[in-house]
Amino acid sequence: MQDIVQDALENAEEEAREMDADMDGDEFGDPRIVIVGCGGAGNNTINRLYNIGVDGADTIAINTDKQHLKMIEADTKILVGKSLTNGLGAGGDPSMGERATEMAQGTIKEVLGEADLVFVTAGMGGGTGTGAAPVVSKIAKEQGAIVVGMVSTPFNVERARTVKAEEGLEKLRDQADSIIVLDNNRLLDYVPNLPIGKAFSVMDQIIAETVKGISETITQPSLINLDYADMSTIMNQGGVAVMLVGETQDKNKTDEVVKDAMNHPLLDVDYRGASGGLVHITGGPDLTLKEAEGIADNITERLEASANVIWGARIQENYKGKVRVMAIMTGVQSAQVLGPTTQKQADKSRQSIEGVTEADFDASKNVEKREFGAQSDGGKRELEKQNGVDVIR
Known part of the structure; x- marks a missing residue:
């Protein structure tokens, strides 16, 4: 038995070397993973991911704040709503962030391409992240991707932002397959004595490391690989996580x-x-x-x-x-966002009382050329330029 074990160890080392040598070769059927950061907090997470490196995934930063977006490193950066905000941000208004992102949905469709798994990260309670995350999630979902929202919620003392965050979470829950909610108040358990700026950096790192870990365990050789199909089963209609x-x-x-x-x-x-x-x-x-x-x-x-x-x-x-x-x-x-069972009961009660259904999403048909899976823009590129969309790659 010892000889078998020794042979197995030697062969494993050789196979590991061969795998490393083949990593730059052709890929066969790997799922396409895209990570989208919306708004300031989402952009900061994307910046952290880009700097620590994540193999097998593309990073996209979306913002209405031109100055903040300039400081971010990502594979693709999209300034949305330029005609609405003049690149100065959404002013803490989620409806402004939502409108700005809807105007850019043609571009977003193109950069998402044929993504299989899309992580959408944002800080709930602000303007752009709260408004944009549900729109991006809906677009990705309509294109066939499994969509996982990964969002943080405000501190309890931020009362106005908390109300906006709760409303944004409900909208995001309607569009994403699963929402991983990270409560900033829980940071106090980790880093009670850190300055607030550094404490937020800890949350950025937690989100970035989680997304990186999941992505690379799917796409890269591991001791035990996560199977994408199994993961999709868990995340699809997973609700609150x-x-x-x-x-x-x-x-x-x-x-x-x-x-x-x-x-x-x-x-x-x-x-x-x-x-x-x-x-x-x-x-x-x-x-x-x-x-x-x-x-x-x-x-x-x-x-x-x-x-x-x-x-x-x-x-x-x-x-x-x-x-x-x-x-x-x-x-x-x-208590912060309804789970699948509770939500079904709430929807049934609401519909029996109101007799109404939600309005269809009013989607414009803007399209911009993209090298992978791109189709004709249908003459809509100029419309998006007028609406105020800048794409930096």
């Missing part, structure tokens, strides 16, 4: 990293009734398969037997001696 984050350098990795994650949920919900779970583990070369499986098992043991759970694990050299887990539990109930 909560994220747990844990990290440890303790020798007892399996227990300690799960304990840390349990103590730091980023939304105040009881996730035991979650319909699905996605667990992503990052560790060093010393992480064993048994440890990784133990972490995934421990963090999902409170879920019901019917919950659909998938997990993946990546090995990175700079994680030697430590391990990080990020878990997303879908289909939870939250």
